[in-house]
Amino acid sequence: MAPSSRNEIHFGPFEVTEQVFHRTANCYALVNIKPILPGHVLVIPFRPVQRLTDLNTSEVTSIFTTVQKVQKMLAKVHFKSISQEEGSIEDGSFNIAIQDGKESGQTVPHMHCHIIPRTRVEEGEKGEGDGIYDRLQGEEGNVGGGLWDLWERPEQKGKFPVIEDEDRIPRSKEDMNREAEFYREQMALLD
Amino acid sequence: MAPSSRNEIHFGPFEVTEQVFHRTANCYALVNIKPILPGHVLVIPFRPVQRLTDLNTSEVTSIFTTVQKVQKMLAKVHFKSISQEEGSIEDGSFNIAIQDGKESGQTVPHMHCHIIPRTRVEEGEKGEGDGIYDRLQGEEGNVGGGLWDLWERPEQKGKFPVIEDEDRIPRSKEDMNREAEFYREQMALLD
Numbered sequence: 001m002a003p004s005s006r007n008e009i010h011f012g013p014f015e016v017t018e019q020v021f022h023r024t025a026n027c028y029a030l031v032n033i034k035p036i037l038p039g040h041v042l043v044i045p046f047r048p049v050q051r052l053t054d055l056n057t058s059e060v061t062s063i064f065t066t067v068q069k070v071q072k073m074l075a076k077v078h079f080k081s082i083s084q085e086e087g088s089i090e091d092g093s094f095n096i097a098i099q100d101g102k103e104s105g106q107t108v109p110h111m112h113c114h115i116i117p118r119t120r121v122e123e124g125e126k127g128e129g130d131g132i133y134d135r136l137q138g139e140e141g142n143v144g145g146g147l148w149d150l151w152e153r154p155e156q157k158g159k160f161p162v163i164e165d166e167d168r169i170p171r172s173k174e175d176m177n178r179e180a181e182f183y184r185e186q187m188a189l190l191d
Numbered sequence: 192m193a194p195s196s197r198n199e200i201h202f203g204p205f206e207v208t209e210q211v212f213h214r215t216a217n218c219y220a221l222v223n224i225k226p227i228l229p230g231h232v233l234v235i236p237f238r239p240v241q242r243l244t245d246l247n248t249s250e251v252t253s254i255f256t257t258v259q260k261v262q263k264m265l266a267k268v269h270f271k272s273i274s275q276e277e278g279s280i281e282d283g284s285f286n287i288a289i290q291d292g293k294e295s296g297q298t299v300p301h302m303h304c305h306i307i308p309r310t311r312v313e314e315g316e317k318g319e320g321d322g323i324y325d326r327l328q329g330e331e332g333n334v335g336g337g338l339w340d341l342w343e344r345p346e347q348k349g350k351f352p353v354i355e356d357e358d359r360i361p362r363s364k365e366d367m368n369r370e371a372e373f374y375r376e377q378m379a380l381l382d
Binding site for chain 1: 242243244246248251252254255256258259262263280283284285286287288289290291292293294295296297307309310
């Protein structure tokens with residue numbers, strides 16, 4: 001059943017209610033339309049301010065303790081190895097990043113904190129190491145936040161090719177909703 | 192006068208007391224041995240934990256409200272234009288970044304939050320835009336946190352060339368201390 005409008009959650013101009021997997025009084029956690037690595041999610045204040053400095057102390061506390069809680073959930077899911085039932089924080093790392101203002105690559109003018117799980121690179125395996133920040137920055141900040149700009153973009157027709165390559169096709173709502181549902185269940189299982 | 196040992200501040204294994212420009216009960220702000228842009232500084236908890244998830248709620252609140260306060264000071268100093276007495280947050284942006292664990296590029300195992308001011312790129316001018324994350328990540332996380340590893344490294348002698356190029360020579364303690372003193376004064380002037 002569609003949520004009533006008073007419970008709708010917005011990220012900038014986008015209605016993202018079904019893609020939200022965790023809520024507190026002040027903020028929410030959102031799956032990504034275009035994760036640059038598996039588990040790349042966003043934590044966002046309900047109040048649609050643009051800048052980190054616009055947040056009051058309650059919001060700051062809520063956002064970054066939520067980042068911690070989401071990290072613990074993501075570690076259980078994304079850092080587990082073949083020999084483990086579930087992963088823990090010590091089994092991997094995270095890039096935590098805020099593009100605070102347009103000169104830093106922010107495209108959706110609603111403050112959001114990226115959480116990007118990083119896992120060990122096996123010997124001889126090409127890892128994501130050096131590429132991660134290129135990918136976060138490379139599309140002029142269009143990864144994560146900015147790719148929500150594609151949310152309602154109509155399919156491109158006609159003779160001009162779509163500029164985005166295979167890797168850059170945003171996910172369907174169905175994909176995102178499935179992931180949000182899974183993370184929602186996993187958050188509920190946290191201590 | 193040298194500070195007494197009980198007031199010494201450490202960043203991982205490094206004694207950084209004189210390079211600290213702001214303190215709260217739980218954290219401090221430090222100038223950078225190798226800023227990747229002017230005003231690139233670090234906010235660090237006194238408690239030498241490695242991971243964001245190791246912090247308690249008081250520490251989380253202290254660190255990120257200190258980030259906000261340091262941003263306001265940096266904006267006044269670094270975002271001012273010719274026509275302004277002082278800059279404000281709206282005149283520029285910041286990258287806020289935490290390398291949380293070694294797979295994300297963390298080299299000093301003491302949690303630290305990077306604050307990197309970003310300014311407008313003038314028309315036709317080559318800006319730092321796309322390069323910023325390359326530079327943060329490119330040396331395997333050795334920028335900011337990691338370059339503190341050079342702190343006590345003896346000058347390289349003999350026939351093998353120093354690997355670092357001109358741009359990568361860390362600053363002297365004197366340079367850092369001067370910047371710390373300036374920022375200390377500016378922090379005191381904040382509302």
